[in-house]
Amino acid sequence: MKHTSVRRTAAALAVLLSASGLTACGGGAQGTAVKGPWKDVVAAAEEEGAVSFYSVMPGAQNKRLVDAFEKEYPEITVNLTRGAGELPARVESEIKSKSEGADVFLYSDPAWFSNQKGAFLEADGPSLKGWNDDAWAVKSKVIIPSAYPYSMFVWNKKIFPKGFKKWEDTVDPSVKGKLGLRTDVTTSLAGYLDFQEKELGEEHLVKSGKLSPKFYPSVVTMTQAVASGEIGVTNASIPSTVKELQAQGAPIEATVPDPSYWIEWGAAALNKTQRPNSARVFLDFMMSEKGQAAINGDGFGAAGRDGVEGTIEPAEDAAMLDSSSYTPERIEESNRKFKKWFH
Known part of the structure; x- marks a missing residue:
């Protein structure tokens, strides 16, 4: 043995x-x-x-x-x-x-x-x-x-049975008090905020901040909060976490919006x-x-070699985080924006 x-x-x-x-x-x-x-x-x-x-x-x-x-x-x-x-x-x-x-x-x-x-x-x-x-x-x-796609809409079907398809859906007034967002401006989150500001405009982030969101230290705990009904929807998660919770019977659905952000x-x-x-x-x-x-496999992510069954591929226009560009100064700038939008 x-x-x-x-x-x-x-x-x-x-x-x-x-x-x-x-x-x-x-x-x-x-x-x-x-x-x-x-x-x-x-x-x-x-x-x-x-x-x-x-x-x-x-x-x-x-x-x-x-x-x-x-x-x-x-x-x-x-x-x-x-x-x-x-x-x-x-x-x-x-x-x-x-x-x-x-x-x-x-x-x-x-x-x-x-x-x-x-x-x-x-x-x-x-x-x-x-x-x-x-x-x-x-x-x-x-x-x-x-x-893997980081920009994932994950929602609780009991709270939002119609679900979410477009970015605008996540800033609808009906989401107020039920939206989960990441806290702690890590490199990944700084890149995500920059992506949203560039692709959706600053007004989208301002609207998100006005919806009384709840903040979580990781996408795992945030997705679990959606599954439990503590919140109704989030705009960031990981495929493996979603699929694991679904396999356990959690009443959640997910989709990757267009445009999308990957890590x-x-x-x-x-x-x-x-x-x-x-x-x-x-x-x-x-x-x-x-x-x-x-x-x-099983749709968890994109592989580093060809021919691996069950993997996924990013769309041609998907934005991929370039973590090398996030200097301490750039992270600090993201922190300032985060505080302006969400506090």
């Missing part, structure tokens, strides 16, 4: 670390990345026995990915840490101290990875073959494992890891057809 295997391999690794003068605690030293055939990398990963994955993906996608990986590599256990905007600072601290923590990191701001270019291992597995050239945040190191994730293996081989194997699996199906 897997747990027996993990204990056995952990013991073997402890002996190896002791013999080489390394330690697995404190500000632990890096492990050794195996060179040579991929089967040797996999064998070394199985000896490491585990991989630590920090992720901002919703629960459904994390579970699908972890389950698929552990089915493919039953000797490697995935230790998942799910978080949100607090994770980058945590990973940055680990990078500086070279301390134990994340081996692979997935985050909703590809520009964060561009600013940490020297912190990642090369992607060097067999899944490089067939990986799309435009699915890199940092060439050969940081992948874009998914892109990409970035993911990479950290070179400070003590488990470089399992990190490389996990990242390679994320790039594989099975990994991409787990993350993006």
Whole structure:
């Protein structure tokens, strides 16, 4: 069984670390990345026995990915840490101290990875073959494992049985007190506000602010609030969260309006890891057809390779967040606009 295997391999690794003068605690030293055939990398990963994955993906996608990986590599256990905007600072601290923590990191701001270019291992597995050239945040190191529509109208059918089709519908007076919006002006939200101002005009945002909206720290909690009837509609969500709640029987519907706004994730293996081989194997699996199906299948997102069943594609005129353009000064400007429109 897997747990027996993990204990056995952990013991073997402890002996190896002791013999080489390394330690697995404190500000632990890096492990050794195996060179040579991929089967040797996999064998070394199985000896490491585990991989630590920090992720901002919703629960459904994390579970699908972890389950698929552990089915493919039953000797490697995935230790998942799910978080949100607090994770980058945590990973940055680990990078500086070279301390134990994340081996692979997935985050909703590809520009964060561009600013940490020297912190990642090369992607060097067999899944490089067939990986799309435009699915890199940092060439050969940081992948874009998914892109998905962020501009989603999600409504509670019991509160709004007629639903929502156009952007103007979401600022109708009937929505007053029942609209959910994101708070905390992250890069993603700053981009979304700029998109709405450009495509719909500032007046649309002013109207939204006059509807006494309720604010939520994440699209997950906001979509859950729609499902429970705490609010009636939101204009931002994630396909996997919507589909998960629908599968649980929530009375919600969703649509992606035109024009639409999309977001990409970035993911990479950290070179400070003590488990470089399992990190490389996990990242390679994320790039594989099975990994991409787990993350993006069933309409969850757009894949980084062609031919993955059940994925979606953005419309040709869809706006994609360019997180690299959001400097601290630009975020501060977005904060000022947010306060003007919504407070």
